[in-house]
Amino acid sequence: MSAASDRLDARCPGGDMATRWTRHKFDLDLINPANRRGFHVIVVGTGLAGGSAAASLAEMGYSVTSMCIQDSPRRAHSIAAQGGINAAKAYRNDGDSVHRLFYDTVKGGDFRARESNVHRLAEVSNQIIDQCVALGVPFAREYGGTLANRSFGGAQVARTFYARGQTGQQLLLGAYGSLMRQVHAGRVNLLPRREMVELVVSGGNACGVIARNLVTGEYERHAADAVLLCTGGYGNVFRLSTNAQASNVTAAWRCHRRGAFFANPCYTQIHPTCIPVSGAHQSKLTLMSESLRNDGRVWVPSRAGDERAPGDIPEAERDHYLERRYPSFGNLVPRDVASRAAKRVCDEGFGVGATGTAVFLDFADAIARDGRTAVEARYGNLFQMYEMITGEDPYRVPMRIFPAVHYTMGGLWVDYNLETTVPGLFALGEANFSDHGANRLGASALMQGLADGTFVIPATITAHLAGRSFERVDVGAPAFAEAEAEARARNDRILGVGGGSTVTSLHRELGQCMWNLVGMSRSAAGLGEAIERVRELRDRFWADVRVPGEANHLNPSLEHAGRLADFLEFAELLATDALSREESCGGHFREEHQTAEGEALRNDEDFCHVAAWEHGALGSTRHTEPLTFEEVHLVTRSYK
Amino acid sequence: MAASPTTLRLTLHVWRQAGPERPGGFEVHHLAEVSVDMSFLEMLDILNEQLLSQGRDPFCFDHDCREGICGMCSLVINGQVHGPEAEITTCQLHMRHFADGDTIVIEPFRARALPVVRDLVVDRSALDRIIAAGGYISTDAGSAPEANALPVSTAVADEAMDAAACIGCAGCVAACPNASAMLFTAAKVSHLALLPQGAPERDRRALAMVERMDDEGFGGCTNERECQAACPKAVSVAHIARLNREFLRSSVLGRS
Numbered sequence: 015m016s017a018a019s020d021r022l023d024a025r026c027p028g029g030d031m032a033t034r035w036t037r038h039k040f041d042l043d044l045i046n047p048a049n050r051r052g053f054h055v056i057v058v059g060t061g062l063a064g065g066s067a068a069a070s071l072a073e074m075g076y077s078v079t080s081m082c083i084q085d086s087p088r089r090a091h092s093i094a095a096q097g098g099i100n101a102a103k104a105y106r107n108d109g110d111s112v113h114r115l116f117y118d119t120v121k122g123g124d125f126r127a128r129e130s131n132v133h134r135l136a137e138v139s140n141q142i143i144d145q146c147v148a149l150g151v152p153f154a155r156e157y158g159g160t161l162a163n164r165s166f167g168g169a170q171v172a173r174t175f176y177a178r179g180q181t182g183q184q185l186l187l188g189a190y191g192s193l194m195r196q197v198h199a200g201r202v203n204l205l206p207r208r209e210m211v212e213l214v215v216s217g218g219n220a221c222g223v224i225a226r227n228l229v230t231g232e233y234e235r236h237a238a239d240a241v242l243l244c245t246g247g248y249g250n251v252f253r254l255s256t257n258a259q260a261s262n263v264t265a266a267w268r269c270h271r272r273g274a275f276f277a278n279p280c281y282t283q284i285h286p287t288c289i290p291v292s293g294a295h296q297s298k299l300t301l302m303s304e305s306l307r308n309d310g311r312v313w314v315p316s317r318a319g320d321e322r323a324p325g326d327i328p329e330a331e332r333d334h335y336l337e338r339r340y341p342s343f344g345n346l347v348p349r350d351v352a353s354r355a356a357k358r359v360c361d362e363g364f365g366v367g368a369t370g371t372a373v374f375l376d377f378a379d380a381i382a383r384d385g386r387t388a389v390e391a392r393y394g395n396l397f398q399m400y401e402m403i404t405g406e407d408p409y410r411v412p413m414r415i416f417p418a419v420h421y422t423m424g425g426l427w428v429d430y431n432l433e434t435t436v437p438g439l440f441a442l443g444e445a446n447f448s449d450h451g452a453n454r455l456g457a458s459a460l461m462q463g464l465a466d467g468t469f470v471i472p473a474t475i476t477a478h479l480a481g482r483s484f485e486r487v488d489v490g491a492p493a494f495a496e497a498e499a500e501a502r503a504r505n506d507r508i509l510g511v512g513g514g515s516t517v518t519s520l521h522r523e524l525g526q527c528m529w530n531l532v533g534m535s536r537s538a539a540g541l542g543e544a545i546e547r548v549r550e551l552r553d554r555f556w557a558d559v560r561v562p563g564e565a566n567h568l569n570p571s572l573e574h575a576g577r578l579a580d581f582l583e584f585a586e587l588l589a590t591d592a593l594s595r596e597e598s599c600g601g602h603f604r605e606e607h608q609t610a611e612g613e614a615l616r617n618d619e620d621f622c623h624v625a626a627w628e629h630g631a632l633g634s635t636r637h638t639e640p641l642t643f644e645e646v647h648l649v650t651r652s653y654k
Numbered sequence: 655m656a657a658s659p660t661t662l663r664l665t666l667h668v669w670r671q672a673g674p675e676r677p678g679g680f681e682v683h684h685l686a687e688v689s690v691d692m693s694f695l696e697m698l699d700i701l702n703e704q705l706l707s708q709g710r711d712p713f714c715f716d717h718d719c720r721e722g723i724c725g726m727c728s729l730v731i732n733g734q735v736h737g738p739e740a741e742i743t744t745c746q747l748h749m750r751h752f753a754d755g756d757t758i759v760i761e762p763f764r765a766r767a768l769p770v771v772r773d774l775v776v777d778r779s780a781l782d783r784i785i786a787a788g789g790y791i792s793t794d795a796g797s798a799p800e801a802n803a804l805p806v807s808t809a810v811a812d813e814a815m816d817a818a819a820c821i822g823c824a825g826c827v828a829a830c831p832n833a834s835a836m837l838f839t840a841a842k843v844s845h846l847a848l849l850p851q852g853a854p855e856r857d858r859r860a861l862a863m864v865e866r867m868d869d870e871g872f873g874g875c876t877n878e879r880e881c882q883a884a885c886p887k888a889v890s891v892a893h894i895a896r897l898n899r900e901f902l903r904s905s906v907l908g909r910s
Contacts (some may be wrong), residue, residue, distance in 0.1 A: 070795040085716060088726040088781050088822055105802065107767050126844060141798070148798035152815040159805025183723055184818060191790030198786040206779065229771055258718040292691045297699055298720045399721065402746050403693075419712075466797045471674045516706045519697065562711050568772045570714055571706070 017134055019637035021517050022275070022626055023117030024563035025429040025477075026130040031115075031645050035134040037380035038430065038474050043480035050075035054478050056223055056238040058089030058210045058265055061636035062182075062463030065189035070139060070472045072196035073281040077391070079236055080193065081205040081225055083260050083573075091246055091321060092463060093260040095182025096303035098164060098174035099460040100147075101139035106163055110171040112136045113645075120646040122168040122348050123423075123451020126281070126617065128624070129645055130430055133449040139509075140459050140468040145468060149188040153177050161166045163378025165510055166347040166456040168653075171652045174457040179303055179395045185460055208234070209573065210265040211501040213241065213439065216493035219484045220439035226497045226505075228573060233498050233565035235489035242471065242480055244463075247422035249282065251581045251588060252533070253525020255419035256288060256301040257263050262577040263584045266426055266445055271380040274434040275626035276638060277427035277447035280592035281599045283454055284534050285420030286352035289403055289413075290372040299418035302375070302396055304456040307345045307352070308588045309389065310413070312336050314373050324374055324412045331569065335359055343653040350453045350601045350614075351653060353417035358612060360416070367414045376412035390648075403637040405581070415533060421459060423601065424591075426648050427626040427639075432473035436628075438478050442466035444470060448623070452600025505565050506574045513558030517575045520555055524548065524578070524585060532589050541593040545586055552582040588633055589625055594636060618648055661687040661879055662749060666701065668713055674777075676767045680759070681826040695720060695727065696738060697763040698760075715774040721885065722746040725821030727773060728828070735825040735884035743823060743886040763828035767835070767871040778824045779871040781838060787866035788859040789842040791851050803882040810848055817845035819887040829884035832873030837865050837881035840897035841889045847900050859905045860900035 027038040045053065057068040060082040067081040082090060083168050100150040104110040120127055141513050147153065147161070153175050154162040163172040177184040196202040205225065211233070213226035222237040248263035249255035270276045287302045313332045320327065335355060337344045347355075356373050359365065366372050381389050386409060390397070397408045404414070426434045426441040426446055443463040450458060478484075487493060531544035555578065562567045597617035598607040607615040622637040661896045671678030675838035683908050685704070718726040722743040724893050729744045731737035737747040750760065760774065768776040803886030806814075820841035827835050852859070874880050876892060882891045 066795070073794040084718060084724070084726060085778055086725075086822065087725050088785075089718055090783070091719065094719045094721060094723050141796075144798040144801045145793070145795055147801040147804070148791065148793040148815075148851055150818075150846050152811050152849070152850050153847065155806055155808045156813040157808055159807050177818075180723065180819065183821070184815075187818065191785065192793075192795075194786040195780060195790045195792060204782075206782075207784070258724060259720060279850050293878055294797050295692045295696045295700060296851070297693070300721050398741075399746070402742060405748070405750060449808045471794065476739075506736050516703055518703060524729065560706060562706060562709070566713050568775060571712060586892055 018640050019626070020168060021435060021628070022427065022624070022637055022639040023429065024128060024639060025431060031129065031133050034130055035137055041487065042473060042477045045476055047075050047203045047442065051077050053077065054080070055240045055242060055475070056222065056236055056239045056449060057242045057244060059090060059244035059246065059445070059593055060091035060190070060193065060242060061092035061246060061443060062186055062189055062385050062460055063445070063467040065090065065186065065193045066464050067244060067442055067471050068202055069192035069196050070468050071187060072201035074472055075490070078196070078202045079205065079238065081208040081210065082203050083207065083209050083228065086204055087193055087204065087206065088187060090186060091184045091261050092247050092460065093183045094258065096301065097166065097305040098176035098181045099142070099185060099454070100173050100455040101137055101143045101175060101461065102173060103140055104141060105161060106172045108171045108434055110173050114171065115139060117646050118169050119455060120451070121651060122453055124651055125280070125451065125622065125643060125648050126599055126641065127400070128448050128449030128641060129643060133467050135449050138465045141469060142464045144187050145579065146185055148382045149191060151177060151184045151188045152159070164204070164305055165308060165346065167352070168455040176305070179305070179393065182460055189464070192360060202551060210245070211268065211561065212497040212577070213269045214259065214493050214497045215272050215410065215436060216487045217485055221420050221487040221490065222494065224494070224501050225578050226501070229568050231564070231569070233502060235498060237489045237494070238487065239489060240440065240475055243426065243441045243445050244443050244467065245445050247425065248322065249419045249422050251524070251585050252419040252528045253521050254291065254296060256285060259298065262522070262581070264577050264580045266345065266441070266534040267580040267584050268526050269426060269434065269436065269439060271338055274439055275398030275427040275462065275628050276424070276587060277626040278424035278452070279588040279627070280369070280595055280602050281423035281452045282419060282602060283349060283421040283423060284353040286349055286417050287375060287415045288357055288418035288420070289400065290367060290416040291298055300399065300419060301418070301474050302413065302448050304349065306375060306393060306396060309392065310375040311379060312345055313371055314359050314364040314366060314376055322375070322411050322482060325518065329435050339654045348453060348592060348651045353534060354603060356417055358393070372414035372416045374412040375415045376411070377408060381409065387456040389610045393572045404428065423452060423454055427624065431460040431477040433474070433478060434472055438484065440471060440472060440475065444594070449617065452602055480496060504579070505572060505576060506561065506562050508572065509565060511556065512560045513560050515554065515558045516560060517571055517578055520551065520559060521574070521578050522580060527551070528585055532592055534591050535603050535605055541589050544589045546587065548585045555579060555582055579588070590634065591625055593626065596619055596623065600635060616650065622648070626629060657821045660690050660751060662690065662754045662756065664688055664752070666852070667757065667759045669761045670713065670773055671770050673772060678770065681720065682693050684886050688749055690748070692719050692749045693720065693729070693745060694747040694749065695745050711736055713774060714772045715838035720745040723821060725823040728763045728776065728823060728825070729826055731829060735763070735829045736886050741886055741888050749856060753860040764857060765827045765833035765872070767833065768824055768827060780872070781822055783825060783841055783870060784835065784863050788855065788862040789846070791846060792855060804850055806849060811885050814845050817848070817889060818894050819843045819871040820889050821887055823886065825884045825886060826881035827872065830873065830875060831878055831880065832877045835872040836897065837885065837889055837891065840893040842895035843897040843900050847896060854899065857904050859904065860897060861904040864901055
């Protein structure tokens, strides 16, 4: 069922890896600056990928429409990224290079990413830092005035640039500023509080979108020569995640249903350092930046069920299990490794806190070594955030942390040009699948979002706009009428159910099912059960959901219901993908495939490929794109 | 370790308004068993679930990241912007700061330039238009010099970061008796005026942004300092002083 598919031509340039991107740019068609304004591009989403893409394309002269579901483009969820952004500047004189960033990212992704894309990402990383500094991003500085760096999980060099614990915010505000400059110049038509509810495809090409104005409820038709999907990830299929409340899969899922293949949905990242769940009322999980692992030491009591206060447990009776099991990386092992290790010690009964599902992250040594002031300068806002949520002071008591869903490596399948299997539809940032393989390294999401939006798509969009001939379709065309009718009918159907279950309660059930059976640890039996339960829940949604009000006003329940309806379809695909991938790799851990020590066991013989799913009326079809490793040798990852 | 779990009984007076041109008023609701570990918005989630189970319309309120950084949440709680605790947003406010039996009054941010959209949701697009008028450095992608070519002292970078921490929530506007957007505007002007990269556009930035602010219907600044007290990111009114200098400078030198 999964032979290499001729539908998945990645269009990677061959030959020397280091010059592929340069040669590819030369080979792409160009559009004369004067002719660019004649091309209209819709960018959905205003995070780092979407905001920077809309701004960059407008700067080049394209006519751009930018839309987002928030009230302002400055609020997209990129803003919540805390720790930093990687680049291969090698400012620390520690042997870093483009090749090393490339190598670390391929290895960190557990050899399930496409080498050509990753190399390009590493290559443009340095330009991103230059661009962000020029835009006034107030990165941390050394006393001499040069840029500061910190280290991050999965790397042995310090290549992460940061702005306190608010790097995502500062980068996004940089991109937002550039976007607003283009709005002011009249080159971007900005549409906030709009949700893309359908992709419009005509003659096989993406030719526009149907958006719903969330304030008036009106359905709008927007035509374009290309559509850029920059709508982030699908972590909220687990209900509780570190994602923002409005983060959703709907735009991507609508594209999937119109022909875009969905790649590797089972690659979900569980972040090791989040604040544990406190009760059923919980609406989100809060991340404590991974950068904390630079100075915090992770431990649990050596004796299961030890209920003494952490300060009363002597050093000899503490198990620093990451330092013990992974002496060379210690507390800085990659996220998937750290998360599973935490789950394992908790499953074995060593967990701490009221629920027993937490481990300590202790700063006592760092405070003793560097002083409270130094620790406060590095992590002050994170410590403040922790205290606000838990009521505990992490300067005195170790933090309690537990893994939570954070990022999704899977997404719409794209080729080297970031184009999906629907010509004219591109996917950027977290919404695509290509750069992080089965596990993303810390500080690489911001890098990828800005790489795709600022430097990749401005070059590759011509593959569609100039590289092929397509017919321009206006909003009066039947394809628009049909797509709009479908979107309307879906919402009307939701409003018409009039049952007894609230959207939130159904979403919570879906989340519990996904977290328990499709979360950090998966088995064939559990995945089979998850698929059954998702189907049952989907039937219950359409039979018993209750959404009040009408479609013609601001109606958050209706928005949430539409997103949940799509999550309920998508969840089955995620579980199906996890079931068909008979190996453990990165964020995907199958209990059947582990070593005697409980480490992930990859199966390169059978699964060294991308799985991309095609939607069909009778079910999904699994296609594969083989992955070849020319530069980085396929080896078992070891952080010991 | 965590305090023993307790719950609160609350009386809520919540603003209900169907649209910008429609009359609004308070509705009174009662909640039993609000966990002290809940965030304020989770308490509103519970209220909305209760309303749904009674077949009534839930309240609309803006929120997204629920970790105090996106700037989407708002609310005036018992007369205070973002509630009674200093330097946090409404989404970061937890119910342990309230007492059993409390009455809590919940209103939208109020200002002429921030019209109510529905219930507790207001239209803050005027702030985007202030930024569009000049709150950026005009460097096209691809034209940036090497990042370390321009050293910036830690003191300057830190102060710029203090200003850049603004999340654009409009709390400063809601707290100001004049409904002025001075602190918001000053935060961006100050951030960019401090950095050498922002220098080429200094002569026009402050003028253009302040003009836009006035045109949007925000009031003037009379140094009440309510904005600083309400700001969830502790942006200082010292940035307003810098804005005033920048405004004077660009009024003299301006080429807007």
